[in-house]
Amino acid sequence: MEPLISLEEFLKEPKIAYFSMEIGVHNDMHTYSGGLGVLAGDTIRSAADLKIPLLAVSLLSKKGYFNQDIDAEGNQKENPAPWQPEQFMEPLPLKVSVELCGRPVAVRSWLFVQRSVTGGKVPILFLDTDIPENAPEDREITASLYGGDIRYRLMQEAILGIGGVRMLRKLGFDIKKYHMNEGHASFLTLELLLEYRKDIEAVWDEDLVWDVAKVKDLCVFTTHTPVEAGHDVFPYDLFKEVMGEIIPIRIIKKWAGPDKLNMTHLALNLTEYVNGVAKKHKEVSMLMFPGYEFSSITNGVHSFTWTGEPMRNLFDKYLPGWANEPELFVRVGRIPEDELWEAHMASKRSLIDYVNRATGAGLSHDLLTIGFARRATAYKRGDLIFRDIERLGRIGQGKLQFIFAGKAHPKDTPGKQVIKHVFECMKTLADRIKIVYLKNYDMDLALKLVSGVDIWMNTPQRPREASGTSGMKAAHNGIVNFSVLDGWWIEGHIEGYTGWAIGPAVSNESETQEVRDEKDAEDLYGKLEKTIIPLYYGDRHMWVRMMQNAIGKNAYYFNTHRMMLRYVTEAYIK
Ligand SMILES: *Cc1c(COP(=O)(O)O)cnc(C)c1O
Numbered sequence: 001m002e003p004l005i006s007l008e009e010f011l012k013e014p015k016i017a018y019f020s021m022e023i024g025v026h027n028d029m030h031t032y033s034g035g036l037g038v039l040a041g042d043t044i045r046s047a048a049d050l051k052i053p054l055l056a057v058s059l060l061s062k063k064g065y066f067n068q069d070i071d072a073e074g075n076q077k078e079n080p081a082p083w084q085p086e087q088f089m090e091p092l093p094l095k096v097s098v099e100l101c102g103r104p105v106a107v108r109s110w111l112f113v114q115r116s117v118t119g120g121k122v123p124i125l126f127l128d129t130d131i132p133e134n135a136p137e138d139r140e141i142t143a144s145l146y147g148g149d150i151r152y153r154l155m156q157e158a159i160l161g162i163g164g165v166r167m168l169r170k171l172g173f174d175i176k177k178y179h180m181n182e183g184h185a186s187f188l189t190l191e192l193l194l195e196y197r198k199d200i201e202a203v204w205d206e207d208l209v210w211d212v213a214k215v216k217d218l219c220v221f222t223t224h225t226p227v228e229a230g231h232d233v234f235p236y237d238l239f240k241e242v243m244g245e246i247i248p249i250r251i252i253k254k255w256a257g258p259d260k261l262n263m264t265h266l267a268l269n270l271t272e273y274v275n276g277v278a279k280k281h282k283e284v285s286m287l288m289f290p291g292y293e294f295s296s297i298t299n300g301v302h303s304f305t306w307t308g309e310p311m312r313n314l315f316d317k318y319l320p321g322w323a324n325e326p327e328l329f330v331r332v333g334r335i336p337e338d339e340l341w342e343a344h345m346a347s348k349r350s351l352i353d354y355v356n357r358a359t360g361a362g363l364s365h366d367l368l369t370i371g372f373a374r375r376a377t378a379y380k381r382g383d384l385i386f387r388d389i390e391r392l393g394r395i396g397q398g399k400l401q402f403i404f405a406g407k408a409h410p411k412d413t414p415g416k417q418v419i420k421h422v423f424e425c426m427k428t429l430a431d432r433i434k435i436v437y438l439k440n441y442d443m444d445l446a447l448k449l450v451s452g453v454d455i456w457m458n459t460p461q462r463p464r465e466a467s468g469t470s471g472m473k474a475a476h477n478g479i480v481n482f483s484v485l486d487g488w489w490i491e492g493h494i495e496g497y498t499g500w501a502i503g504p505a506v507s508n509e510s511e512t513q514e515v516r517d518e519k520d521a522e523d524l525y526g527k528l529e530k531t532i533i534p535l536y537y538g539d540r541h542m543w544v545r546m547m548q549n550a551i552g553k554n555a556y557y558f559n560t561h562r563m564m565l566r567y568v569t570e571a572y573i574k
Contacts, residue, residue: 007092007111007171010055010123014174016572018043018056019164019185021156022145023124025114027444030064030083031126033145034375034407035469036224038443039560040181042302042469044124046560048116049304049324052568055173057164057185059156060085060110060128061145068407068440074423076376078410085110091128096166100155100242105138106131107163109171118324125171127163146409154234154242157263161187162246165195177572179220180271183232183263189215189255189270190247207251212270220571221271222297223264226284226466227379232263268292273571277467278487284463295570298488299467300563303555306473308451310346314339326559332552337544344478344547351452355403361436363401368536370482371453373405373441374470377415382406384459386425387521395529397432399537403453405441446470451477454536458483459520462507475554478547482532484520492554499550500527 022037025044032038040056047054064081071077085091089112097104109125130139141155148156165188168175178188196211225231236249239261255269256262268274268289275295276282282296304323307315312323318335319328345365352363363369374380382404385392404422408415419437426435438445450456456474458465458481465487472488474481481499483489493501503520511519535543 007123010121011172011174013053014176016052016054016177016179017164017168017173017175018047018054018179018181019160019188020056020058020181021160021184022061023056023058024443025112025124026088027442028083029085029088029112030081031058031061031145032443033065033409036182038301038446039299039469041443042300042305042560043181043564044114044122045116045302045305046300046564048114048120048122049118050561050564051116051118051120052122052564054122055168056122056124057160057168058124058126059142059145059160060126060130061142062128062130063143063145063147065145066407066410070419070423070437070439072423074420074437076408076416076419085126085128088112089126092125092171094167094170095131096163096170098158098163098166099244100138100141100158102244103135103138105129105141105159106133107142107159107167109167125164125167127159127167129159150234151238151242153232154238157184157187157232158243161185161189162191164188165191169195175218177220178218179222179567179571180267181222182224183221183267186221186263186267186270189219189266190252192218193247193270210247210251215270216272219267219271219273220567221267221274222277223267223274223285223294224277224466225264226276226281226288227464228288233257234261234263236261264289273574275571278491280463280487280490281466297563297566297570298491298558299469299472300558300560301469301472301476303476303559303561306447306450307476308347308447310343311451311477314343324561326556326561329551329556332548332556335548337541337548340478340547341540341544347451347477348454351403351448354448355436355438358438359436361434363403363434363436367401367434368399368455368533369401369403369453370455370457371403371449371474371479372457372459373403373438373446373449374458374468375415376406376408376418377412378418379461379464380406380418381459381461381517382418383421383425384517384521385457385524386421387517388525389425389428391525393429393432395525395533396429399533400433400528402433402435403438403449404436405438405445405449407441446473450474450479453479455480455482455532457481457502458489459502459524460484460486461513461516462486462503472554472558475550475558478551480543480546480550481554482524482527488558492558494549494553496531497546497549498553499546500532502527 020040022032024032024037024041066078067081069077114122256266450473468487
């Protein structure tokens with residue numbers, strides 16, 4: 001059978017290879033779990049639009065992440081989420097091998113092509129070990145996204161980093177830069193060190209065979225995690241058992257840490273260009289990793305993907321060309337206010353109707369609707385709004401309704417507890433405020449939410465939100481943000497103009513988390529009651545002005561077209 005798509009056309013010019021553990025290209029390809037994967041997908045979509053010579057490498061994750069079910073008490077249940085790769089792409093015949101636990105593991109890749117209406121194309125290689133020549137357990141290595149134990153994770157990262165580079169070489173790509181999207185892909189540096197090993201005779205210092213300067217020059221690293229525990233760390237014993245002495249452990253320790261192999265340290269020491277995903281995140285990263293140079297390129301979202309249908313039509317009418325040139329949002333003031341409001345209401349009605357069909361909640365088209373959807377994990381404080389239930393009940397009765405969504409990682413017990421707590425509060429408030437929690441937050445649901453609510457709320461503990469991107473999606477739909485000043489919102493926020501802050505700009509270091517929660521909640525209630533609710537019901541003209549500012553100031557800047565142009569000029573072309 002003739003292959004439907006040929007690799008040939010992609011081999012003609014040198015490429016930037018973008019490595020990511022997860023990539024969200026399509027709602028029904030379960031190769032993503034959340035923000036990191038959606039960012040990777042948006043990166044690829046913008047690269048295709050802008051015809052940036054980029055390709056991507058990830059794992060096939062044929063068994064997906066998981067499908068979330070929640071019972072009436074708020075207990076999350078995880079169901080399998082398999083998908084059919086053959087519906088979207090096809091496997092390439094060439095294979096490579098990676099030795100794990102002393103036996104060769106064969107790896108193949110599936111080729112998916114992300115196409116843009118501009119004619120740009122970005123190939124994505126999804127690595128897959130589920131082939132007959134592998135032992136049954138090895139066939140599972142690339143199956144489950146963020147599943148299994150630490151050993152499973154190590155094997156996955158070996159396939160991604162080492163297998164990925166070998167695959168690119170085998171297929172005949174000419175790679176100019178390797179971009180690691182988070183530390184999961186750091187092992188690619190080891191494969192590059194092996195590739196560029198110097199052939200020096202009579203070496204007096206055997207360390208000199210490792211051409212660190214060459215590898216550093218080839219690599220770009222984006223870190224995403226402002227929390228120590230969020231970085232992958234492996235005991236050297238385990239590393240040695242799984243990967244052998246691919247490079248002497250004594251040498252690896254110099255780059256990845258003396259006690260344990262830290263994937264972030266490995267990437268930091270073998271990369272010339274390192275960046276954080278927002279300005280604040282750069283500062284936090286410099287404190288976490290003293291002695292390293294960090295840049296910052298603030299994240300964005302893919303404008304077309306994250307704009308709902310009614311708004312797209314409006315932008316087409318007044319700002320033609322916006323999707324490939326989001327700078328045109330600067331002219332948002334040309335859109336008549338009544339048409340902007342009507343497009344918003346069309347999105348809102350379709351969200352509310354969807355929610356009512358799905359849950360029977362009986363939400364209203366006319367009440368001020370607040371959306372909160374993100375990974376359910378303790379630091380995101382999804383239940384901060386319920387800190388004083390009676391007060392929320394008084395403020396919100398007859399005026400507010402809420403839509404929540406978000407999955408907790410299967411092993412994140414405190415995260416699951418947050419979901420349960422939201423359910424308890426829903427019940428307590430049932431007679432006064434309608435609140436729904438939608439199951440199985442994914443990209444399709446995200447678009448419905450960020451285009452259909454009136455306010456997008458975010459309440460993380462500072463400074464743990466590296467960037468956050470769902471608020472940028474909301475801004476593309478004229479949805480106003482009401483959030484803690486962290487991540488991107490520090491840069492996008494103008495009080496009372498693009499949205500509102502929750503809590504202070506900087507935390508008082510001497511305060512306990514308990515005190516901060518209390519103060520943030522106090523500010524949240526105060527602004528809802530005194531500013532936001534009166535404005536929504538009392539001054540529609542000003543409200544629509546703020547919607548325009550969300551588009552003209554926030555969407556204008558926080559998009560992946562701007563982000564990618566900066567990656568090209570600051571990180572890829574040097
Ligand atoms: C955009 C998106 C995220 C990331 O949102 P944050 O605001 O960064 O938490 C997570 N999950 C899905 C499905 C998304 O679409």
